[in-house]
Amino acid sequence: MPHRMLAKQMFLLLHDSFTGRPAAGPELLRCGVAAAALADLILARCLALEGDRIVVAGSRLDSAADEIGAFVVEMVRRQKKAYAVRSWVETLGETLFDLVARSLVTEAVVRRESGKRRVLHRMPDRFPGVDLRRAVGPRLQFERMLRSSVEPEIGTVALAAILCALGIEQVLNDEAESKAKWRNSIESAAQSLPDEMPGFVTGIEAVGAALLLKVRR
Template sequence: MTHGGLAGRMFLILHDPFTGKPGVSQEQMKYGLVAAALADLVMQGRLRMENGYLSIANYHGAAPDDVGTFLLKGIRGGTNDITRSWVEGFTEILYELVARGLVAGGVVRREQGRRLVRRSPDRFPAIDLLRAAGPRVRLEHMLRSPHDLDLAGAALASIINGLGLERVLDVDRERAAVKKAVAAAATHLPTDLRSLVDDVSAAVAEVTLTFRRL
């Protein structure tokens, strides 16, 4: 996935490829994208988690994509405490970067939400159904067949588990079994990634006591 990395994959997982409708709230969507984008940078060695704080690693390699560049510019030197306000500082622009990248890449098209009392979320139906549906299909396969689970899949599963987004997945099981499979996949993460996802999930949980609606 070249359009937004893990964040691009998360965006597609959280949207229905046929209707383009998001399967979660806009707030949940945006938090999921930030968590995925941060996890991607940790996996690339550009960020590290130490003692509960996030910092820029001393890494020189290929230039990151627009999403990674935006996050790295927004993360100041020293250590960063992952709080609700810190996470929220990235949500709006990062969402737009991921959405525009997928549209420009010919994966989805954008349909503006309608205005009633307030504007409904934009929809992103697939242009290329194979590419749009692929991330969710691959993750659901890995949840059915844990021996095929890779690091990226474990990271996505961990974020979905931490933010309570399991309802977007269909692995031919009851919801309780889906939640169990996602939680089990999350245990495959290395310590730094698990710490990152746990901290972002804890920060997001501060937003509202009714955040988990499953």
Template structure:
């Protein structure tokens, strides 16, 4: 799977196509995107997550190891920090810029387009339109298929489902996949994933809980 596929895939799964915007609150979307990018770099062997849920660069990590802008942002940030920080800290620090980079990348690749419209009072509104339906729908379609047929799960697919469950946003897969099934499959998948992904899941769940509390205030 291409570099950054976990991150762009999560963005597309979260996209509410009729509304032209992500179905998640911006802070929760950012939490998922940072988690997905960290997971992508863990799978690539550039980062790891320790028992205290802190993110560390591995010996093989290097800023020039990736040409993907979103991945480079996260990897460079971790590599150049003098000490390790927990997952939640990276969500707070990188959520907004990472969200912007992922959207820009999808528009540049022709998967999405930004449309501007005027409302009844002349106000301008922007929306995201799908311009490449097969590419835009592939992450969600593939993940749903894997949930129905667990033997087909890939490392990236299992990681994505585990992150979706950690955020508590299984509704993104409805109505084809119900919450209980998604959670059950995510629990099964965790046992087969690298330990660093499981620890990332725990850190991401804590960050998502904090975001949820802040949003409800």
């Protein structure tokens, strides 16, 4: 199965292609990117789920994976025991977000604009598109998926399922009257995911619930 670099696609989805403004809070951004990286490796059969825990699927990394994927697989491989999806998303989120951001800047897909400092905090960095064709590509894929009768690409479906699990599917469409329709379309498409992915998505839902509880406190 070809490597889709879903972490980069998720990063681009979570930032406005023109202004570079993030579409969600910092923790959700990091968790979204980390979840996409893990999903990509599960779909590529580099990682697998045993119950709710992530394990290395084979003795070597799929040759199609990039350095970010290699880093994730090696991190999982080093552990003496297997950890749950939520643990990996929360642990890897900040590092993977930075790695993906650096990679997209190096590839001249986006540029990084440091957030302005306020009295009590610094505003989030922005990542406006440099190569707008590539920066807006993931969003166009979603629009095709949700408006076409053609079977969607499995990576796009996985990203949609992650966004729903984290409760931030509004990044795809912020029109209140059509949110429910979009979510139903995404959940319907998610039924085509491989057998391991529903368990993975359940783990991501646990991440989203924990973040929501944290905000309410």
